[in-house]
Amino acid sequence: MTLPIVAQNYRQQSPLVFCLTNAVVTNFTANVLLASGGAPAMTNLPGEAGPFASVASAMLVNLGTPTTEQLVAIREAVDSASAAGTPWVLDPVAVGALPVRTEFAKEIIAHRPTLIRGNASEILALAGWDSTGRGVDSQDSVEAAITAGRELARKYGSVVAISGEVDAIIDAKRTTLVRTNGIGLTRVTGGGCALGAFCAGMLAVHEDPFEATVAAHGFYGLAAEKALANCSGPGSFAVAFLDALAATEPQELEELNYEELTHA
Helix, strand or coil: CCHHHHHHHHHHHCCEEEEECCCCCHHHHHHHHHHHCCEEEECCCCCCHHHHHHHCCEEEEECCCCCHHHHHHHHHHHHHHHHHCCCEEEECCCECCEHHHHHHHHHHHHHCCCEEEEEHHHHHHHCCCCCCCECCECCCCHHHHHHHHHHHHHHHCCEEEEECCCEEEECCCCEEEECCCCHHHHHCCCHHHHHHHHHHHHHHCCCCHHHHHHHHHHHHHHHHHHHHCCCCCHHHHHHHHHHHHHHCCHHHHHHCCEEEECCC
């Protein structure tokens, strides 16, 4: 895989990522994009979301704190992105645990997101399997969700990324496990949500969504490892992580620890 080239293109092109995301993580998500070399844009306003989705480099739809107005804007943006060919990411936060967002996610997934990114419990629930998620926290293992992820990939033509102790990246024919120590990201708000935005930016600069997603998870994880080695706790980790995103070089992906699995 040409992972360093993906990261290099991201830095050179600075993609504009339109984030329809949740209120808890907006600031952190914007800072992650800026630190890594991307350009963030945040709006949840109906009437603006559609036009913006058609001109952005990529789009994130994150269902973390949905409001009635935001759901209207998301429908508008997804329609527009689909028509314009804008790559977009669906992050089904807490799907399966909460009913309104679960039904909404099942509605918009029919528009075939380029990438579906969530934890194991969210992916299981989105595929219609039993899951044991607790709000935004996964109680299921990544390994337990791989088959469900493959089902989603085949059904919607999407790449599926399952984040956890190891990250599984899946499409209809390929599965890759990315191994980095991202434990620090579980101790700050927005680590996973911002990863969805970062993935969107990588999708915008590379023709293979699968490789772009592997590169995004690898780069993000390597930065998290650096931050963990240079912090004294969760507060300093968040700052160190932004610094590490800026300092990590594309060629470091050449040393990424990943494993390619064979589909049954």
